Amino acid sequence: MTTIEKTADDAVREGAGDDGTPLLEVRDLHVEFHTRDGVAKAVNGVNYSVRAGETLAVLGESGSGKSVTAQAIMGILDMPPGRIPQGQILFRGEDMLTMAGEERRKIRGRKIAMIFQDALSALNPVLSVGYQLGEMFRVHEGLSKKDAKAKAIELMDRVRIPAAKERVSDYPHQFSGGMRQRIMIAMAMALEPDLIIADEPTTALDVTVQAQVMDLLAELQREYHMGLILITHDLGVVADVADKIAVMYAGRIVETAPVHELYKRPAHPYTRGLLDSIPRLDRKGQELYAIKGLPPNLLKTPSGCAFNPRCPKAEDICRTDVPALVQVTEQDGTELPGRGSACHFWKETIHG
Amino acid sequence: MAELSPDAEATPNVSEVEVVDAATEDEAVDAIEAPVERGEPILQVRNLVKHFPLTQGILFKRQIGAVKAVDGISFDLYQGETLGIVGESGCGKSTVAKLLMTLETATAGEVFYKGQDITRLSGRALRAVRRNIQMVFQDPYTSLNPRMTVGDIIGEPFEIHPEVAPRGDRRRKVQELLDVVGLNPEYINRYPHQFSGGQRQRIGIARGLALNPEIIICDEPVSALDVSVQAQVINLMEGLQDEFNLSYIFIAHDLSIVRHISDRVGVMYLGKMAEIGSDTEIYDHPTHPYTQALLSAVPVPDPESREGRTRIILTGDVPSPANPPSGCRFRTRCWKAEDKCAEETPLLAIPERFATTDSPAAHESACHFAEEKDVVHA
Amino acid sequence: MPEPLTDTTLAPGTQASVTEVTAAKDPSKGSGPGKPRSLWGDAWFELRHRPLFWVSAVLLVLLLAIAAFPGLFTDAHPRDGDLTNHFLTKPQLSHFFQADWFGYDGQGRSIYARVIYGTRASILVGVGVTAAVTIFGGLLGMLAGYFGGWIDSIISRIVDIFFGLPFLLGSMVILNAFAERKVYVVIAALAFLGWTTIARVMRSSVITAKQADYVTAARALGAGTNRILFRHVLPNALAPTIVVATIALGAYISAEATLSYLGLGLADPTISWGIDISDAKDAIRDNPHVMLFPAGMLSLTVFAFITLGDAVRDALDPKLR
Structure with a gap:
């Protein structure tokens, strides 16, 4: 697809009530990987935007392109084999893809920070936590060793690590x-960025700790009025913190919606299938609904709608035409703000 | 050994x-x-x-x-x-x-x-x-x-x-x-x-x-x-x-x-069974504070039923199994902990107060202060 | 690369669809899965489709044939010196397979004949030392890695001690003690000092492999130590050893050459590339061909073995197919 899907873009833009340009806007982003076995199209025209103070959850399974999009934003894609054949990533209206390397580096880390899933491998094991936290200040702001350490302690306090003073040299x-995930968050927060991208920040953590970390993230976001992109596969985590959700499948956004709406009335069969297939804590059902088939193979994405081989509603048109992300409306035609669905039969899905 | x-x-x-x-x-x-x-x-x-x-x-x-x-x-x-x-x-x-x-x-x-x-x-x-x-x-x-x-x-x-x-x-x-x-x-x-x-x-x-x-x-x-x-x-x-x-x-x-x-569920904490019972007993009528905290922390994929729920957010992390706390293992993170919890290890048994009742709370729970609390339903 | 599976009927949502799938997939209909295959069978199939494997295989077969029947490749005698030919004859590159093809050396002996007759000793040393080292070091490394505990402690300490001995200096000292340095003496000396590298490589890859879940799964099925070691651990731990062993093979042939050069390896009347390279040391300035041909053969052999090792390693990894 080469044309920007206008309607979809508009649907996304209306997502938040803030004024002016969004903090970050991804426009028709494509990412592909050239491998021995062919070209894997990981991202095929993604559009989304985040405003300050807003949380966008990007939901998807492995191979959906959710993490690749984030890596493209951060500029940490391995290129080659990765390639961005088209698209724009606008940070405060400026395209980061056409920026000079130096300029882009200034944004990365300072304005946009990232939190990874595996905190243990993201931290350097031979340097003390305090040193690694302080490094940000020494490099970016030229503080002395002593001042940087004081800043590190302050940061550790801010992410509520008990006895920060004693533990700074651990x-x-x-x-x-x-605690390691808190340190990762502290590092991301160090330079008070405008936007944080969190890639599965709690997946590796236990449930009781997960709640603590998500709460911390949400609180910091409110306090600093940051934008947050939360990348996850967990519908439960999303329900707790997100304002709006973009559901990805095979490198495309298949549905966008404000968080409450999505759970109440999904407008895409994939979203509906996902919601039906997770067991519920408060209900004991008979049999789980299972989406049939396998996650898509990016080397050979099915023609038409990528979800068609697994979709219970699929008809001939789904196998030939790629559905665009269109504005979702009520039955009487009133537009539902911020809602879009890339399904030929979205009407039947949401209203039927 | x-x-x-x-x-x-x-x-x-x-x-x-x-x-x-x-x-x-x-x-x-x-x-x-x-x-x-x-x-x-x-x-x-x-x-x-x-x-x-x-x-x-x-x-x-x-x-x-x-x-x-x-x-x-x-x-x-x-x-x-x-x-x-x-x-x-x-x-x-x-x-x-x-x-x-x-x-x-x-x-x-x-x-x-x-x-x-x-x-x-x-x-x-x-x-x-x-x-x-x-x-x-x-x-x-x-x-x-x-x-x-x-x-x-x-x-x-x-x-x-x-x-x-x-x-x-x-x-x-x-x-x-x-x-x-x-x-x-x-x-x-x-x-x-x-x-x-x-x-x-x-x-x-x-x-x-x-x-x-x-x-x-x-x-x-x-x-x-x-x-x-x-x-x-x-x-x-x-x-x-x-x-x-x-x-x-x-x-x-x-x-x-x-x-x-x-059909039945056992909840483990630090090498011990905290609570065990049928799925309804554990999920709808948990009596051990750890089970309650665990259940309340589970994210529910439904923002609306989510908002009515009480959430118990535990402080701190699980202690090291090489050096577990004395008495009840959960006491370091428990909001109900009293001196007794540090001195006496609670047995995994039907709590006395429920033992004679018919209620689903009458299942084995290793807590001195076992108390029913529904954290799953709003 | 096999096609990724795209079978959408794979996932039964219900019991009913399981039976549907069953009905739809009567193995007697359609293309059958063929006869069962094994890792080694598949590896051989894979090898046959690699040009590099054929290059190295043809080279090695040729070298082995030369080593076994040198008489078939030349009429000239490697020890017959005719001093009239003393360095005088440069290589006659158009005289294929004739005594003067590669020219004559300082004592008027046919270099071609010497290269041919020297193959046996060099290949014997290379293959012999590698075999000894792989079997002995591999076995000890495997035992240390798999059983751990005190077995590992003892073997690892021994490895450390041997690792501390300098390879070349050590073999010089050992060989110096022998008046008559036959091929097997050189093999024994090099193997004695060389097995530690393989033992270390083997130990670490066995430790990695034995921790894998599939080993636990096999234990859970009740598999015995032999099965676990030879079916699960060894095939998954072999790759680094193969690479190290084939690279080392070249190094052993070179070590033999070095020792001969220093006058402590094989000695006349044995013929080897090493001896010839050693003899050529005084002549290379004016007559580089004296050095060129034995050294060239040495490089070719090392290349063939390393290429073969690489191909075998790749063929044994289903993920690289």
Whole structure:
């Protein structure tokens, strides 16, 4: 697809009530990987935007392109084999893809920070936590060693690590999983960025710790009025913190919606299938609904709608025409703000 | 060796073990092969303990402590049921799986399979037990040998236990098994890496089914799979349970999935069982504060029912199992903790205040201050 | 690369669809899966489709044939010196397979004949030392890695001690003690000092492999130590050893040459490339061909073995197919 899907873009833009340009806007982004076995199209025309103070959840399974999009935004894609054949990533209206390397580096880390899933491998095991936290200030702001350490302690306090003063010289392995994730958050927060991208930040953590970390993230976001892109496969985590959701499948956004709406009335069969297939804590059902088939193979994405081989509603048109992300309306035609669905039969899905 | 905790002898209200005293190996094998009625206990775990010694020194090792991974747990598994075991990382749930599979040697305690303590068996009797208790692993990417074809992987159980299937029959059996788990029997010559995660887990399940076992121990069988594939595998496992009359021990950290598949659920914390009961008792009428906190922390994929729920956010992390707190293990994170909790280890028993009542709160809970609290429903 | 599976009927949502799938997939219909295959069978199939494998295989077969029947490749005698030919004859590159093809050396002996007759000793040393080292070091490394505990402690300490001995200096000292340095003496000396590398590589890859879940799975099925070691651990731990062993093979042939050059390896009347390279040391300035041909053969042999090792390693990894 080469044309920007106008309607979809508009649907996304209306997502938040803030004024002016969004903090970050991804426009018709394509990413492909050239491998021995062919070209894997990981991202095929993604559009989304985040405003300050807003949380966008990007939901998808493995191979949906959710993490690749984030890596493209951060500029940490391995190129080659990765390639961005088209698209724009606008940070405060400026395209980061056409920026000079130096300029882009200034944005990365300072304005946009990222939190990874695996905190243990993201931290350097031979440097103390305090040193790694302080590094940000020494490099970016030229603080002295002593001042940087004081800043590090302050940061650790801010992410509520108990006894920060005593623990500042400890090494990453001396912290528990939850504490390490807090340190990652502290690092991301260090330069008070405008936008944080969190890639599965709680997947590796236990449930009781997960809640603590998500709460911390949400609180910091409110406090600093940051934008947050939360990338996850967990519909439960999303329900807790997101304002709006973009559901990805095979490198495309198949549905966008404000969080409440999505759970109440999904407008895409994939979203509906996902919601039906997760067991519920508060209900004991008979049999789980299962989406049939396998996650898509990016080397050989099915023609038409990528979800068609697994879709219970698929008809001939789904096998030939790629559905555009269109504005979702009520039955009487009133537009539902911020809602879009890339399904030929979205009407039947949401209203039927 | 590791010293037993003084409370490890505390036996909760579990069924009585009818110990089979097999004089000869033949008698032992016969007892193992005997059928068990549906609803009767098939596996009875009593005061099971596993301490991993912590040692220092290279050539001359000396013990400086022990990781108390499993510290005196008891439960029953009934024929045909699914017993879920939930807990956070480091609670010892995976060690329990390994102990039941006799992949680790228990420090103390017994595991009775049809009345025989499998921790003491050897030779033919142990082989017979191994045939009847199988395992499905968490990670479908590492649990299949990358250098063996699918046919070899599923056929390996027959090579190890040649009495189950005659040589000429094996290939057909392997294809049947592939079919049973919903894979194309023609995939027999493919290698594991040619399959997706969900398909690999099906291969792992087929291997577990090969010897026609009675018990399958599932250690986080779906946690490495994509959400849309998890449901397929769960449904498959439920179908197989009915078809082959299996008993499952289903170990997982995902409480929603455990509720879905389990008849009874045990909650573990730091090597001990905190609470055990039927799925309704645990999920709708939890009495142990840890269970309540755990349940309340589970994200629910429904923002509306979410907002009405109370959330208990625990402070801090799970303490190290090498140096667990005295008394009740949970007291360091518990909002109800009093002096008594540090001094006295609570027994896993039906709390006194509920013992005489009919309420679903009358199930075993190891808390001095057990109290019912519904945290799942708004 | 095999096609990724795209079977959408794989996932039964219900019991009913399981039976549907069953019905739809009667193995007697359609293309059958063929006869069962094994890792080694598949590896051989894979090897046959690699040009590099054929290059190295043809080279090695040729070298082995030369080593076994040198008489078939030349009429000239390697020890017959005719001093009239003393360095005078440069290589006659158009005189294929004739005594003067590669020219004559300082004592008027046919270099071609010497290269042909020297093959046996060089290949014997290379293959012999590699075999000894792989079997001995591989076995000890496997035992140490698999069993761990005190077995590992003892073997690892021994490996450390041997690792501390300098390879060349050590073999010089040992060989110096022998008056008559036959091929097997050189093999024994090099193997005695060389096995530690393989033992270390093997130990670490066995430790990695034995921790894999599939090993636990096999144990859970009741598999014995032999099955676990030879079916599960070894095939997954072999790749690094193959690579190290084939590279080392070249190094052993070179070590023999070095020792001969220093006058402590094989000695007349044995013929080897090493001896010839050593003899050529005084002549290379004016007559480089004296050095060129034995050294060229040495490089070719090393290349063939390393290429073969690489091809075999790749063929044994289903993921690289």
